[in-house]
Amino acid sequence: MTTTDARPADAPTGAERPAAPDPVTAASPVATVRPTGAGHARDRAADEPRVAVPALTDVLLGRYADLRRGARGVVADPRFQRVEGLPVSEHRARVLDQLRTLAAEGDVLRAFPTRLGGADDHGGSLARFEELVAADPSLQIKAGVQWGLFASAILHLGTERHHDAYLPDAMSVAVPGAFAMTETGHGSDVASIATTATYDAASGEFVVHTPYRAAWKDYLGNAGQHGTAAVVFAQLVAQGPDDPRPVNHGVHAFYVPIRDAATGEFLPGVGGEDDGLKGGLNGIDNGRLWFDHVRVPRTDLLDRYGAVAEDGTYSSPIASPGRRFFTMLGTLVQGRVSLDGAAVNAAKLGLVIAVTYGNQRRQFAGSSPTDEVVLLDYGEHRRRLLPLLAETYAATFAHEHLLAAFDDVFSGRDDTPDSREELETLAAALKPTSTWHALRTLQTCREACGGAGFLTANRLTSLRADLDVYVTFEGDNTVLYQLVGKRLLTRYAQQVGGDPADIARLVAGQVADAALHRMPLARAVQTLVDAGDARRSAGQLRDPETQRDLLADRVSTMVAELAQALRPARKASPEVAASLFDAHQHELVQAARAHAELLQWEAFTRALDTVPDAGTKQVLTWLRDLFGLTLIERDLAWFLVNGRLSAGRARTVTSYIERLLLRLRPHAQDLVDAFGYGPEHVRAEIASGAEAGRQAEAREAQRAARASGTEPVPEPKPRR
Amino acid sequence: MTTTDARPADAPTGAERPAAPDPVTAASPVATVRPTGAGHARDRAADEPRVAVPALTDVLLGRYADLRRGARGVVADPRFQRVEGLPVSEHRARVLDQLRTLAAEGDVLRAFPTRLGGADDHGGSLARFEELVAADPSLQIKAGVQWGLFASAILHLGTERHHDAYLPDAMSVAVPGAFAMTETGHGSDVASIATTATYDAASGEFVVHTPYRAAWKDYLGNAGQHGTAAVVFAQLVAQGPDDPRPVNHGVHAFYVPIRDAATGEFLPGVGGEDDGLKGGLNGIDNGRLWFDHVRVPRTDLLDRYGAVAEDGTYSSPIASPGRRFFTMLGTLVQGRVSLDGAAVNAAKLGLVIAVTYGNQRRQFAGSSPTDEVVLLDYGEHRRRLLPLLAETYAATFAHEHLLAAFDDVFSGRDDTPDSREELETLAAALKPTSTWHALRTLQTCREACGGAGFLTANRLTSLRADLDVYVTFEGDNTVLYQLVGKRLLTRYAQQVGGDPADIARLVAGQVADAALHRMPLARAVQTLVDAGDARRSAGQLRDPETQRDLLADRVSTMVAELAQALRPARKASPEVAASLFDAHQHELVQAARAHAELLQWEAFTRALDTVPDAGTKQVLTWLRDLFGLTLIERDLAWFLVNGRLSAGRARTVTSYIERLLLRLRPHAQDLVDAFGYGPEHVRAEIASGAEAGRQAEAREAQRAARASGTEPVPEPKPRR
CATH class of the missing domain: 2.40.110.10 (Butyryl-CoA Dehydrogenase, subunit A, domain 2)
Known part of the structure; x- marks a missing residue:
C-alpha cells in the first residue's frame, strides 16, 4: 500500500504495480489470460464447472446466429473498420463509401421486398446492422439513417409507386437520403x-x-x-x-x-x-x-x-x-430495437478488452505478502467489472426477446394493435436500459484499464464517445421511461378493471398494506422474511422464485403506489393535476426502470433453459444470480423501506454478491470469450497479449540479472 | 405524453416539445432565463429569499478571488481558448504557444522563488492554474506538466545550483520538459x-x-x-x-x-x-x-x-x-490539489450551460393542460441537475479548504510531518470525489441538453472527454480511496489507543451494537428514531447536527467494522490475510468515499457562516440540506440496515429532497450565475439566449398567422 501514494500528473495509468517473476505463467504469455487463481485455489477444484465456450457463443448469437456471423465477417474486413484520427471530411467520405460497398456486397438489404432484391426479413436485417457497431458506430448509424429511416419511410409510408420509383436508388445509396x-x-x-x-x-x-x-x-x-x-x-x-x-x-x-x-x-x-x-x-x-x-x-x-x-x-x-x-x-420502432442491440454489442466489446487486460495486468497486492496479483484478483476490480458482465448477458437475452417480438410484428405473423403496443413498450423499456448500461460499462472498462484505457488505440474512449448520443436519440431515455411508466399505469388500471373509483380503493388498500410494512403478494418473500438464519436466506436469494418475486413485487407495488398518488389528479384543476404529476415524475421513471430490469431478469432466466451443457448452465446461473442480486442491492433501500427485506436479510444480499463474484472470477475470461469476437473485431492493443509479453521479457531480464551476481544490493536500513 | 413516442434515429434531441406563445416572456428573451414559476407560484412569494449574486460570487472565489479573476481574464482572451476541430499537430502547437505566452504575460510563475521572477505563492499559483481549465483543459494540464511537475521537481528536489541552471528556461518554456x-x-x-x-x-x-x-x-x-x-x-x-x-x-x-x-x-x-x-x-x-x-x-x-x-x-x-x-x-501533492480545483470548475461550466438552457428550453407538459413548461420545471429535470449543483457547491468549499491546507504546508507556515500527512490524505479523499463528480455532472448536463448537448459547439462533450483521464491520473481514484481508507483505519487505531487486543475488543463491542440495530453515538440520531411524526423528522433532517451525526456516524461505524473484520489478518498466514483484505476492499473504498463526502459537507456548512446576506444564506442552507440529504439518500440502505434510520424516517428523506428541489428551483439560475462566468468563459451557443430568441420569433409568427385569419383549421374528429 505504502507506495501507491505517488503518481505524476501526466501518468494516466490505472492501479498498476510492477511485474515480477511468475513461474506459472512466465513461459507462456498466452496462458496469462487465464486466472492464476492465487488466493482462490478453492475455485479451481476438480469439480469446478467449466464453460463450454463455443456452445455458449451459439446461445448468445441466438436466432440469427448465421446472419450475425456473416455480419462479423463484414466487420473483420478492414475496408469497413474505423480508422482513428481521420479528419472529419475523410471520415465522412469513408463511411459513405462503406455504405455503398455494403449495399453492393454486405447483405444489408434484407428488410426490403424480395422483388426489389431484398429478403423481406425484418428481424434478420436488424441483427446484421447491430453487429456493424463493431466496425464503426458511425457506419452503423449512417446505415440506420439511409436504410432504417430514409428508405424505410419510403417502404412503410409510401405505396408501390414510391417503392418502384425511389427504393432502388435509396437501397443502393445512389441517392443518400435524410x-x-x-x-x-x-x-x-x-x-x-x-x-x-x-x-x-x-x-x-x-x-x-x-x-x-x-x-x-x-x-x-x-x-x-x-x-x-x-x-x-x-x-x-x-x-x-x-x-x-x-x-x-x-x-x-x-x-x-x-x-x-x-x-x-x-x-x-x-x-x-x-x-x-x-x-x-x-x-x-x-x-x-x-x-x-x-x-x-x-x-x-x-x-x-x-x-x-x-x-x-x-x-x-x-x-x-x-x-x-x-x-x-x-413503423419507426426498428430504430430503437437496433440501438438496443448495438448498445449491448458495444458493452460486450468493452468487457472483452477490460476483462482480458484485467487478467494479464499485474500489480502488487499492497497489503499482501503474496506479490503480483492480476487486477481481476482484486476485490474492487471484480466488483466493478463482473456485475456489468452479468448485466450484459441479461441485456443480450432481453434483446433477443425484443428482436423476436419485432420480427413477429413486422413479418405480419402477429401484427395486431396489441402486439404493436407491446413491442413499442418493450423497445421503450429496453433501449434506455441498454444504452445507459453501455455508457456505464465502457466508462468503467476505460477506468479499469487506467491510462492505457485512455489511449485511442485501445478503442474504449472512441466507443464511448460514439455511443453517448444513443441515450438521447431515437427517443430520449428519460422520455421513453416515462412512456413505459404511463403504459404500466394504464395496464394496471386495465388489470384491476371496473370502475375507476374501485381501482382507487383497491390501490389504496395495497398501499396501506405496504405502508404498514407487511408482506404483500409473494409467498417466497414471506418465507424469506420469516427465516432467521443468514445462510439460509442467502440460499433463498439464490432461489429464482425469490428473485423474481422481489423484482416483480417492486414493479407492481411502485405502479400501484403511483396510481394511488396520482388519483387526486382526476378531479383536480389542470394546474394542480400537472403539479401532482410533476411531483411523481421521478417515481414514474424509477418504476419504468424497475420494469425493464425485471424484463431483463426474466429473459436471462428463460435463456438458462436453452443452455445444453451442465457446467455452462451452472456458471450462467451464478451470473444470473449476480444480476438479480445486483438489482436488489441497487434498490436495497426500497426493499427495506417497504418491508420486503429485513435488515438482516439485506446484509446477506451484499455478502452473497461477494461470494458470487469469487465463484465467477475464474470464468470471467470464458464469459467474455463466449461473445465470439476475435482480435479482428476487438482491435485493442491491451487485449492482445502484449502486456503479458512485456511481463515475460521483464521477468527474464530480472532472472538474468540475479543470475549474474552483479545486481546492486539494497541500501542497508539505518541504525536507530 | 401521447406524442413523445416518436423520435427519428438521427434526431439526437432531448426531451423537447415545441415553443408556443408566452405573453410573460415573449417580449424579452433575456427574461426567459428566469423561471416563469408556472405551477410554482408559491415559491415566488414576496418574502421569498433572494440570492445576492455578486456577493455570493465573492464567497465562491474565496481566498484567492483576485488571482482567480485575473486568471479568468486570461481565459477570456481568445488567444488562450480552445479551437475545436484542430488537427492534433495544430492543437499541440497552439497549446505550446499558449504556454509560452502565459509564461511571458500570464502571471503563472507565482510558485517559483521571488529571486527568479516568481512570488513564492504556492496556493495562489494553483488557484490561477485551476481556472485555466475554462480556456482548454489541455492548456491546464500541459501547464501542470511544465510548471507543476517538470519545473517543480527541479525546484523541490534540486538545490540552488539546479535552480540557477535550469529553472529560468523551465519557467519560460525555453525548455519544454517531461x-x-x-x-x-x-x-x-x-x-x-x-x-x-x-x-x-x-x-x-x-x-x-x-x-x-x-x-x-x-x-x-x-x-x-x-x-x-x-x-x-x-x-x-x-x-x-x-x-x-x-x-x-x-x-x-x-x-x-x-x-x-x-x-x-x-x-x-x-x-x-x-x-x-x-x-x-x-x-x-x-x-x-x-x-x-x-x-x-x-x-x-x-x-x-x-x-x-x-x-x-x-x-x-x-x-x-x-x-x-x-x-x-x-512534493507532488500539488497535482492532486489542482486537479480537484479544476474538476470542480469544469462541473461549474457544465451546470451553467445545462441550467441556463433548462431555463429557456420549453416543452409541452404531456399530461398537463398548462402548456410550454421550461425543462427545469419538470420534476425529473430538477432531480437530475439540482443535486449536482449542490454537490458542486460542496466541492467548491471543500477545495478551498484543501487549498488553504496546501498553502499552509508549502509556505512553511505549518509544515510538519502530521500536517503533510493530513494534506495528502485530504487530497487523496477529495480528488477522486470531485473528478468523478465532474464526469457525472458533465454527462448529465450533456443529456439534459439532448442532441444540442452532443454538438461540440456546446462544449459539454469536449469538456467531458478531456476530464475523463482526471479520474485515473495523479493517482487512480480507486487507489487513492484505498489510501484514504487505510489512513482512516490507522487513525482509528491511534484514537482507540493502547493494546491492539483492546482495540479489537472495543471494535467488537461497537459492531455488536450496530448489529443489534441499536443507536450508537449520536443524540440527534436517537431523537430522530424516537420521533413518530414524519413532518417532524423531516424538520430534524434539516437540522445540521442531525445531518452531521448521520454522516459522521456512517464513516466511524464503517471504519470500526472494517477494523474488526480485518482483525484476524494480524495472526493469519500471508495468503489468508491477503484474501481477507481483498474481501473487504470494496468496503474500504466505500468508507473512504463516505469520509470524503463528510469533508465536503463540513466545508459547505462552515462556509454558510461566511455568507453575509440573509437571503443568500437561506438559499445556500437549503442547498447544503439538499447535499446532505442526497448523500443520505444515496446510502439509504446502509442507514436502514444499520438501524440509523427507521423505514418511516427513510421515506421522509426522499420527500424532503423533493421539497428542497421545489424551493431551490427558482434560484437555480442565480446559483449558477454566482459562479461568475461570463459568455466569454462559457462559450456555448445553447447557453447564449439563442433558444429563447428562436422561441420569440416562432411566437410572433404564430401570432401573425392567427391574426391573418387564413390559418388552416384542424381536421375534424371522425364521427363514431
Whole structure:
C-alpha cells in the first residue's frame, strides 16, 4: 500500500504495480489470460464447472446466429473498420463509401421486398446492422439513417409507386437520403412540427415551407453534406371542394430532392447548414435543412396512410387523425430495437478488452505478502467489472426477446394493435436500459484499464464517445421511461378493471398494506422474511422464485403506489393535476426502470433453459444470480423501506454478491470469450497479449540479472 | 405524453416539445432565463429569499478571488481558448504557444522563488492554474506538466545550483520538459520502477538506462514531441569506497536532456514514441521515452534529498530510505490539489450551460393542460441537475479548504510531518470525489441538453472527454480511496489507543451494537428514531447536527467494522490475510468515499457562516440540506440496515429532497450565475439566449398567422 501514494500528473495509468517473476505463467504469455487463481485455489477444484465456450457463443448469437456471423465477417474486413484520427471530411467520405460497398456486397438489404432484391426479413436485417457497431458506430448509424429511416419511410409510408420509383436508388445509396422529421424547436413532439406542405390544386403540387428558424429540420444524418433527397415530415394542409377553409390533416411524409447530385449544391428553395463537429459519430454528416416554398408533385406525398386527390380532397384508411399519426410513427420502432442491440454489442466489446487486460495486468497486492496479483484478483476490480458482465448477458437475452417480438410484428405473423403496443413498450423499456448500461460499462472498462484505457488505440474512449448520443436519440431515455411508466399505469388500471373509483380503493388498500410494512403478494418473500438464519436466506436469494418475486413485487407495488398518488389528479384543476404529476415524475421513471430490469431478469432466466451443457448452465446461473442480486442491492433501500427485506436479510444480499463474484472470477475470461469476437473485431492493443509479453521479457531480464551476481544490493536500513 | 413516442434515429434531441406563445416572456428573451414559476407560484412569494449574486460570487472565489479573476481574464482572451476541430499537430502547437505566452504575460510563475521572477505563492499559483481549465483543459494540464511537475521537481528536489541552471528556461518554456516517472509496467508503484541511474566514479557521470520494454517511461506530457529535457526518475545505484558491492539507494530524480532543440531529434542514446491519439487532452503530446546508457554529469542528480560524492559515496539528510522516498514524492501533492480545483470548475461550466438552457428550453407538459413548461420545471429535470449543483457547491468549499491546507504546508507556515500527512490524505479523499463528480455532472448536463448537448459547439462533450483521464491520473481514484481508507483505519487505531487486543475488543463491542440495530453515538440520531411524526423528522433532517451525526456516524461505524473484520489478518498466514483484505476492499473504498463526502459537507456548512446576506444564506442552507440529504439518500440502505434510520424516517428523506428541489428551483439560475462566468468563459451557443430568441420569433409568427385569419383549421374528429 505504502507506495501507491505517488503518481505524476501526466501518468494516466490505472492501479498498476510492477511485474515480477511468475513461474506459472512466465513461459507462456498466452496462458496469462487465464486466472492464476492465487488466493482462490478453492475455485479451481476438480469439480469446478467449466464453460463450454463455443456452445455458449451459439446461445448468445441466438436466432440469427448465421446472419450475425456473416455480419462479423463484414466487420473483420478492414475496408469497413474505423480508422482513428481521420479528419472529419475523410471520415465522412469513408463511411459513405462503406455504405455503398455494403449495399453492393454486405447483405444489408434484407428488410426490403424480395422483388426489389431484398429478403423481406425484418428481424434478420436488424441483427446484421447491430453487429456493424463493431466496425464503426458511425457506419452503423449512417446505415440506420439511409436504410432504417430514409428508405424505410419510403417502404412503410409510401405505396408501390414510391417503392418502384425511389427504393432502388435509396437501397443502393445512389441517392443518400435524410430523414427530415426533427426540428430545432421540436424534438420529441413530432405532432407539433411547424414545417408545412400545402397542397396547391391549381398546379397539382405541394408547397413545402419552413416558417421560421425554430422550424428548421435539425440533427439529420446525410443532411450536412451527402444527402440528395429527403423524406420530409410536414403538416399536410389541403382544401377539398367541400372544405370552407384549408384543413391541417396533421403530419405526413413527402419525398423531396434537396441537392444536385452532380454539384452537391442545394436545389432552389432549399437551404441548410452543417451541424458541425459532434461529441462522437463524426463519420456522419448531421445537418439542418430549410425549405422556402419548395414545390413537389402531388404524387410525392408518401400516401399509404393519407392521400390527397387532384382536387384537394383528403382521404385516409385511418379515420382518427391521432391513430393515423401513431400508425405512421410506429413503423419507426426498428430504430430503437437496433440501438438496443448495438448498445449491448458495444458493452460486450468493452468487457472483452477490460476483462482480458484485467487478467494479464499485474500489480502488487499492497497489503499482501503474496506479490503480483492480476487486477481481476482484486476485490474492487471484480466488483466493478463482473456485475456489468452479468448485466450484459441479461441485456443480450432481453434483446433477443425484443428482436423476436419485432420480427413477429413486422413479418405480419402477429401484427395486431396489441402486439404493436407491446413491442413499442418493450423497445421503450429496453433501449434506455441498454444504452445507459453501455455508457456505464465502457466508462468503467476505460477506468479499469487506467491510462492505457485512455489511449485511442485501445478503442474504449472512441466507443464511448460514439455511443453517448444513443441515450438521447431515437427517443430520449428519460422520455421513453416515462412512456413505459404511463403504459404500466394504464395496464394496471386495465388489470384491476371496473370502475375507476374501485381501482382507487383497491390501490389504496395495497398501499396501506405496504405502508404498514407487511408482506404483500409473494409467498417466497414471506418465507424469506420469516427465516432467521443468514445462510439460509442467502440460499433463498439464490432461489429464482425469490428473485423474481422481489423484482416483480417492486414493479407492481411502485405502479400501484403511483396510481394511488396520482388519483387526486382526476378531479383536480389542470394546474394542480400537472403539479401532482410533476411531483411523481421521478417515481414514474424509477418504476419504468424497475420494469425493464425485471424484463431483463426474466429473459436471462428463460435463456438458462436453452443452455445444453451442465457446467455452462451452472456458471450462467451464478451470473444470473449476480444480476438479480445486483438489482436488489441497487434498490436495497426500497426493499427495506417497504418491508420486503429485513435488515438482516439485506446484509446477506451484499455478502452473497461477494461470494458470487469469487465463484465467477475464474470464468470471467470464458464469459467474455463466449461473445465470439476475435482480435479482428476487438482491435485493442491491451487485449492482445502484449502486456503479458512485456511481463515475460521483464521477468527474464530480472532472472538474468540475479543470475549474474552483479545486481546492486539494497541500501542497508539505518541504525536507530 | 401521447406524442413523445416518436423520435427519428438521427434526431439526437432531448426531451423537447415545441415553443408556443408566452405573453410573460415573449417580449424579452433575456427574461426567459428566469423561471416563469408556472405551477410554482408559491415559491415566488414576496418574502421569498433572494440570492445576492455578486456577493455570493465573492464567497465562491474565496481566498484567492483576485488571482482567480485575473486568471479568468486570461481565459477570456481568445488567444488562450480552445479551437475545436484542430488537427492534433495544430492543437499541440497552439497549446505550446499558449504556454509560452502565459509564461511571458500570464502571471503563472507565482510558485517559483521571488529571486527568479516568481512570488513564492504556492496556493495562489494553483488557484490561477485551476481556472485555466475554462480556456482548454489541455492548456491546464500541459501547464501542470511544465510548471507543476517538470519545473517543480527541479525546484523541490534540486538545490540552488539546479535552480540557477535550469529553472529560468523551465519557467519560460525555453525548455519544454517531461516528468519521466511512470513506466509502462509500473503506474502507482513508483518504488518499483526499473530504470536505473548507475554512478560511474571513473567518469563522474550517471549512466541512465532502460533495461526492457516494460521499463519505458510512458504517458509523459511533452515527451511525444516538444520536450527537450526531462526529469527522469530512476533507481540510483552507486558504489562508494566502503561499499563491497554497488548499492541501490532507491528512486531519485535526474535532469536529462532528451532532444536537440534545433532539430527536434532525440539525442544519442535516447528514444521513444508518441502515445498517439487519446480520448481527450489532445493538445498535449504524451509519449514514451527510453534510455540506452545515457550519461549525465554527477551534478545533474537533483540532490536535495540524496547526493553522491565524486568517489561514489552516497549521503542523504533523511536516513530512512522509505521516508526519503515519501518525502520526495510528497512534493507532488500539488497535482492532486489542482486537479480537484479544476474538476470542480469544469462541473461549474457544465451546470451553467445545462441550467441556463433548462431555463429557456420549453416543452409541452404531456399530461398537463398548462402548456410550454421550461425543462427545469419538470420534476425529473430538477432531480437530475439540482443535486449536482449542490454537490458542486460542496466541492467548491471543500477545495478551498484543501487549498488553504496546501498553502499552509508549502509556505512553511505549518509544515510538519502530521500536517503533510493530513494534506495528502485530504487530497487523496477529495480528488477522486470531485473528478468523478465532474464526469457525472458533465454527462448529465450533456443529456439534459439532448442532441444540442452532443454538438461540440456546446462544449459539454469536449469538456467531458478531456476530464475523463482526471479520474485515473495523479493517482487512480480507486487507489487513492484505498489510501484514504487505510489512513482512516490507522487513525482509528491511534484514537482507540493502547493494546491492539483492546482495540479489537472495543471494535467488537461497537459492531455488536450496530448489529443489534441499536443507536450508537449520536443524540440527534436517537431523537430522530424516537420521533413518530414524519413532518417532524423531516424538520430534524434539516437540522445540521442531525445531518452531521448521520454522516459522521456512517464513516466511524464503517471504519470500526472494517477494523474488526480485518482483525484476524494480524495472526493469519500471508495468503489468508491477503484474501481477507481483498474481501473487504470494496468496503474500504466505500468508507473512504463516505469520509470524503463528510469533508465536503463540513466545508459547505462552515462556509454558510461566511455568507453575509440573509437571503443568500437561506438559499445556500437549503442547498447544503439538499447535499446532505442526497448523500443520505444515496446510502439509504446502509442507514436502514444499520438501524440509523427507521423505514418511516427513510421515506421522509426522499420527500424532503423533493421539497428542497421545489424551493431551490427558482434560484437555480442565480446559483449558477454566482459562479461568475461570463459568455466569454462559457462559450456555448445553447447557453447564449439563442433558444429563447428562436422561441420569440416562432411566437410572433404564430401570432401573425392567427391574426391573418387564413390559418388552416384542424381536421375534424371522425364521427363514431
